[in-house]
Amino acid sequence: MSDVDGADREAQRSIHRLLRSFRSPDSFGLVLVMIVVTYVLAVSVPGRWASSLVLLAQIVTVRVSLHTSRASSVLRTTSDVMLALAGLAAIGNLVFDSDDAVLAVVFLGSSMLAFIAPFSILREIIFRHTVDRETMLGVLSAYLFFGMAFAFTYRFIGHVQTEPFFGAGGEGTVPQDMFFSFVTLTTTGYGNLVPAASLGQSLAVLEALIGQLFLVTAVSKLVNAWRPVQRGGTAPTDEGGGPA
DSSP: OOHHHHHHHHHHHHHHHHHHHTTOTTSHHHHHHHHHHHHHHHHHOOSTHHHHHHHHHHHHHHHHHHHHTTOOHHHHHHHHHHHHHHHHHHHHHHHTTSOHHHHHHHHHHHHHHHHHHHHHHHHHHHTOSSOOHHHHHHHHHHHHHHHHHHHHHHHHHHHHSSSOTTGGGOSOOHHHHHHHHHHHHTTOOOOSSOOOSHHHHHHHHHHHHHHHHIIIIIIHHHHHHOOOOOTTSOOOOTTSOSOO
C-alpha cells in the first residue's frame, strides 16, 4: 500500500472519529450539538411553549455535559436538585400561562444551569494530559455555554425589573437576548440593543471581559499547543523531528 493510500485512509478515519464524537454521550461533540439545538429552539419557537421547551432542552444539555466532563459527585447531586426544580418551573410555566414571576424562575434556572456546565467542562479540560479534538470541542462548548448563560440572565432581569431591559428598545425577547449576548461575548458591539439599567450594563461589561479573556487565554493557548496528526501518521514537533 502506497503512502498516499495510507494517508487517505488515515484522513477518512479522522473524519469518521470526528463524526462519531457528535453522537457519543462521552464526547463534547454531542454537547456542542445539543447547545446548538437549544439555541435554535430559543430563537425559533414562538409562544409560551418556547420558554419551557428551551429550559427542558437546557436540562438535558447540562446533564450530558456534566456526564461528559466527569463532574464530581457533589456537583452532580447539586445540579440534579437544580435540574428537578428547573423541570418543575418549566411545567409551571405551561400551567400558569406565562406569569412574569414563573417566567423569572424559569430563566433564573436556565441561567444557573448554563453557568454550572462550562466550569465543569473547563475543570475536565485543564486536567487533560493532551490537547486533542476533544479538548477543542470542550473549549468551544464552554464558550457557547457562557453566551447562553448570560442571555438567560438578561431575560431573568427583564422579568424582575420594572423598566424595560433595553429601555427605548423595549422589554426584549429571548431571540433578542441571545443576539445581544453573543454580540457582547464576541465584543462585536452593534449597538442596536443596549441595557437601560446599571445591572444589565454591568453584566454586559462582565460578559465582554469574559469573552475576550477566554479567547486570548484559553482558546489561543490550546490552538498553539494542539499538534494534529500529520498525513504520515505522526504528530509534528517544534523541532520538526519525530512524534511529539
